[in-house]
Amino acid sequence: MPLAGGEVMAEQASMLAMVLDAPGVALRAARIPVPVAGGTDVLIAVHACGVCRTDLHIVDGELAWHRLPMVPGHEIVGTVVAVGPDVHRLGVGQRVGVPWLAGTCGHCRFCDNGHENLCDGAVFTGYDRDGGYAEYTLADARYCFALPDRYDAIHAAPLLCAGLIGYRAYAMAGGPRRLGLYGFGAAAHILTQIALAQECEVYAFTRPGDERSQEFARALGACWAGPSDARPPAELDAAIIFAPDGALVPLALAACRKGGTVVCAGIHMRDIPGFPYALLWGERCLRSVANLTRADGEHFFAVASSVPIHTSTVVFPLTRANEALEAVRTGGIDGAAVLVPDARLGDGVREE
Numbered sequence: 001m002p003l004a005g006g007e008v009m010a011e012q013a014s015m016l017a018m019v020l021d022a023p024g025v026a027l028r029a030a031r032i033p034v035p036v037a038g039g040t041d042v043l044i045a046v047h048a049c050g051v052c053r054t055d056l057h058i059v060d061g062e063l064a065w066h067r068l069p070m071v072p073g074h075e076i077v078g079t080v081v082a083v084g085p086d087v088h089r090l091g092v093g094q095r096v097g098v099p100w101l102a103g104t105c106g107h108c109r110f111c112d113n114g115h116e117n118l119c120d121g122a123v124f125t126g127y128d129r130d131g132g133y134a135e136y137t138l139a140d141a142r143y144c145f146a147l148p149d150r151y152d153a154i155h156a157a158p159l160l161c162a163g164l165i166g167y168r169a170y171a172m173a174g175g176p177r178r179l180g181l182y183g184f185g186a187a188a189h190i191l192t193q194i195a196l197a198q199e200c201e202v203y204a205f206t207r208p209g210d211e212r213s214q215e216f217a218r219a220l221g222a223c224w225a226g227p228s229d230a231r232p233p234a235e236l237d238a239a240i241i242f243a244p245d246g247a248l249v250p251l252a253l254a255a256c257r258k259g260g261t262v263v264c265a266g267i268h269m270r271d272i273p274g275f276p277y278a279l280l281w282g283e284r285c286l287r288s289v290a291n292l293t294r295a296d297g298e299h300f301f302a303v304a305s306s307v308p309i310h311t312s313t314v315v316f317p318l319t320r321a322n323e324a325l326e327a328v329r330t331g332g333i334d335g336a337a338v339l340v341p342d343a344r345l346g347d348g349v350r351e352e
């Protein structure tokens, strides 16, 4: 089957996809029918799909699963190859990004007040809807983003969740001058570049002994990098926790000044241990960030248009998605893992 964008798929065409049959089981490479775009959906030929830690939580069964079998992946860059009858804002041949937020009810108290990220009826890409670990995917045109031209598909993919939700967390951090980042993976390496462009000092915290990630953080411009149980050399104005470890919460609070903010940016975290009230006292604020709004995406991609972000990526063929997930699980890569459909790997993509 030709994989170039632009053609309309025959209804019975099939595609390669990595399918989750049950939590805790490796994804299965399968040929499944190419879906047909109806209503407000567009059919997208996937050029690249980032691997997010949330995918791991879904595959490992740490999040309650919504439907199975299912195709994960919510950092999708591709080209529209067919549009549903009710699509008005996108056309065949346009490049789009597909994020985690796949749809909202549009009329609940959250949707009505600019908090569609909290919509009770929200659906999510690669969770409620099949995602981007496939050659093609469907997405509601109203929830897709235009992407800055300066990023190719592989380097744009990690922006769609690691970048976007990292930026939402940063926006909740209250304009810090000294920012701590706990867990230095895909999200932190993007956010570091944005924060530095805004003259914020970045302090990077990694798993104790993970010298490689500390070196990676310093190379990106972090003024200090060390183990998560260390006190930084200066009090932080805010900290963002990307690693899924609740034990980091009291450590981050202890590293923050009075009035500082600790933002938990992941969808899942191991339990937070008890800690003395004194760590929260002094008007320190502890909060989480959940999902994204379309407005977040508009803001973030405007920033990404003006601040050149170099996403450090390691490319895996789609059929090696299980290895990519394992690499994210073990923290074995600097930056982000990105899947590219095997048949596209000849199109000049490379690791960097």
Ligand SMILES: [Zn+2]
Pocket: 104, 105, 106, 107, 108, 109, 110, 111, 112, 116, 119, 120, 121, 122
């Ligand atoms: Zn709603």
Ligand SMILES: [Zn+2]
Pocket: 052, 053, 054, 055, 074, 100, 161, 162
């Ligand atoms: Zn994600």
